[in-house]
Amino acid sequence: MYIRINKQKNKNGSVRQYLQICRTFRVDNKVRQQTLCNLGRLEHLLENGSVDNIIEGLAKFSERYFDRIHGQGSSSSVSVLWTKEFGPVYLFRKVWEKLGLGRLLRKIMDDSEAASQYDEAIFAMVLNRLMDPNSKHYIFKQWIDTIYAEGLSDIQLHHYYRALDFLSEQKEKIEEQLYGHLTDLTSLEVDIVFYDTTSTYFEGEEADELLAHYGYSKDHRGDRKQVVIGLLMTKTGIPIGHQVFPGNMHDTKTFGMVVGDLKKRYPIQKVILVGDRGMVSEANLDQIRELGMEYIVGVKLRKSKKAQELLSIRGPYKKVLPNLKVKSKKIDGETYVLCYNPDAEERDRASRQVVLENLQSKLDELGPSGLVKNRAYSKFLTIEKASAKIDEEKVSNDEKFDGKYAIRTNSSLTDEEAALAYKELWRVEQAFRNLKSNLELRPMYHRVESRIRGHIMVCFLALVMESFLAYKLKEIGCQTSVKDILHDVSQMKASKIRVNGEEQIVRTELQGQANLAFEALVTQAPPRVLEKNGAGTKLASR
Numbered sequence: 001m002y003i004r005i006n007k008q009k010n011k012n013g014s015v016r017q018y019l020q021i022c023r024t025f026r027v028d029n030k031v032r033q034q035t036l037c038n039l040g041r042l043e044h045l046l047e048n049g050s051v052d053n054i055i056e057g058l059a060k061f062s063e064r065y066f067d068r069i070h071g072q073g074s075s076s077s078v079s080v081l082w083t084k085e086f087g088p089v090y091l092f093r094k095v096w097e098k099l100g101l102g103r104l105l106r107k108i109m110d111d112s113e114a115a116s117q118y119d120e121a122i123f124a125m126v127l128n129r130l131m132d133p134n135s136k137h138y139i140f141k142q143w144i145d146t147i148y149a150e151g152l153s154d155i156q157l158h159h160y161y162r163a164l165d166f167l168s169e170q171k172e173k174i175e176e177q178l179y180g181h182l183t184d185l186t187s188l189e190v191d192i193v194f195y196d197t198t199s200t201y202f203e204g205e206e207a208d209e210l211l212a213h214y215g216y217s218k219d220h221r222g223d224r225k226q227v228v229i230g231l232l233m234t235k236t237g238i239p240i241g242h243q244v245f246p247g248n249m250h251d252t253k254t255f256g257m258v259v260g261d262l263k264k265r266y267p268i269q270k271v272i273l274v275g276d277r278g279m280v281s282e283a284n285l286d287q288i289r290e291l292g293m294e295y296i297v298g299v300k301l302r303k304s305k306k307a308q309e310l311l312s313i314r315g316p317y318k319k320v321l322p323n324l325k326v327k328s329k330k331i332d333g334e335t336y337v338l339c340y341n342p343d344a345e346e347r348d349r350a351s352r353q354v355v356l357e358n359l360q361s362k363l364d365e366l367g368p369s370g371l372v373k374n375r376a377y378s379k380f381l382t383i384e385k386a387s388a389k390i391d392e393e394k395v396s397n398d399e400k401f402d403g404k405y406a407i408r409t410n411s412s413l414t415d416e417e418a419a420l421a422y423k424e425l426w427r428v429e430q431a432f433r434n435l436k437s438n439l440e441l442r443p444m445y446h447r448v449e450s451r452i453r454g455h456i457m458v459c460f461l462a463l464v465m466e467s468f469l470a471y472k473l474k475e476i477g478c479q480t481s482v483k484d485i486l487h488d489v490s491q492m493k494a495s496k497i498r499v500n501g502e503e504q505i506v507r508t509e510l511q512g513q514a515n516l517a518f519e520a521l522v523t524q525a526p527p528r529v530l531e532k533n534g535a536g537t538k539l540a541s542r
Helices: 042-047 050-059 063-070 087-098 101-108 112-131 136-141 157-169 171-186 251-265 282-290 305-312 342-366 392-399 415-423 426-436 449-475 482-489 514-520
Strands: 002-009 015-027 030-041 078-085 192-201 226-234 239-246 272-275 294-299 318-321 324-331 334-340 381-384 387-390 404-409 493-499 502-507 529-532
Touching: 015 042, 030 042, 030 050, 042 050, 078 087, 087 101, 087 112, 087 449, 087 482, 087 514, 101 112, 101 171, 112 136, 112 157, 112 449, 136 157, 157 171, 157 449, 171 239, 171 251, 171 449, 192 251, 192 426, 226 251, 226 426, 226 449, 239 251, 239 449, 251 272, 251 282, 272 415, 282 294, 294 415, 305 324, 305 334, 305 404, 318 415, 324 415, 334 415, 342 387, 342 392, 404 415, 449 482, 449 514, 482 514
Parallel strands: 192 272, 272 294
Antiparallel strands: 002 015, 015 030, 078 493, 192 226, 226 239, 294 404, 318 324, 324 334, 334 404, 381 387, 493 502, 502 529
């Protein structure tokens, strides 16, 4: 018996290869061939490690080959010299190449010699954010030695810091060119752009005074100086730009600055900017209109008299989703939309009941003193001289807002479309959560402005790569989260082994749904043997 590769041509000229087990025999002194078994498409068998499984399975029935594979017997030996992280390194190198980031960075850099070092330093920092966020010094000293990625170990510490300076200097050019490439890769739609802000604080010594200031901390760390970060994201969940502001700048001011920047930097004919309540001022809205842009913004329903006119609209709500219904009214040339969530109404009612029960017990026990300053309690109280009581009229008025919020827009979207667009603002909030948890944006130890901006740019690029992978997974119908897919990918390790004196680097088997990540990127998983006798292909580097 023997192994045969059966080649078949497709109509487009490409070739399919099938692995078969065959035998030869004689009939009337003529040699005949017979196919005993079709094992399947060769590339598929190699991709998922089936060939190795077949070999090892058959080797159990051959003492000589089983001993060779498993290092048994007097003349065979197998030893593992090291094992390193490999799966995410290989996968994100493919994402890096798909996005054209290496070519983009080298094109912007004039010095070709420096480019080869700095673009790899940037990739190493971005990769570290995605895998095991650490300081630049730790990346240089320890982390690089834990991953299988040829070429990255040649980067010196000063390359990392100078690469941060480069990212800070060329931030706008990088974002603009990346935006163009993303448009080609994903049919990027920017008819609706979401904007939100977050803050991140500093640890240790004093940071650059131009950026680091005390301000409203979304990390609840008012004792630390911080910076404010604004993020622009498309409705498909892919970031297209970010801005870094001083830590004491108010959201309304950041919004105004981003609006002008968006129109200036990106070739967008028509865009609807979506922002959260408290994000915009009337001056911001005037600026958006002057630039020929449209907006969908949240309204503080309890504080806006115009928005409260919606509460008196008669007639049924229009159903958008099971947990979203809408009503609208034209007011002074804008459309105000009242959004109602029945589930949120139940939660608001239950929460208020708990507050009222606690309030009554505290009134009976302590009296009004000390309760007036508590906002959750005082809004339900009527205070007369030294006494206080729960005001049922205030309670009744509060019930009107249960499960409701309002938005305003000057766009031509329907009420339902505007409500859904605003609801999608959670993508930016989720991106910030990823930025702070998965990528560990905070806390920061950089002191110089260029390094601070460079560090945030590294985190932004990591977020773009992760978001692009999520987009591609969704394209192939994958319902599993990126986090779970990456967990499976991370189980693929690279090991350097010595078999009978011969050294080679091999990868472990794919686990779980790891292969979906490679399918989404239209690329194959790496071969089982990565290097042989130290002369393999540099799979994990450029």
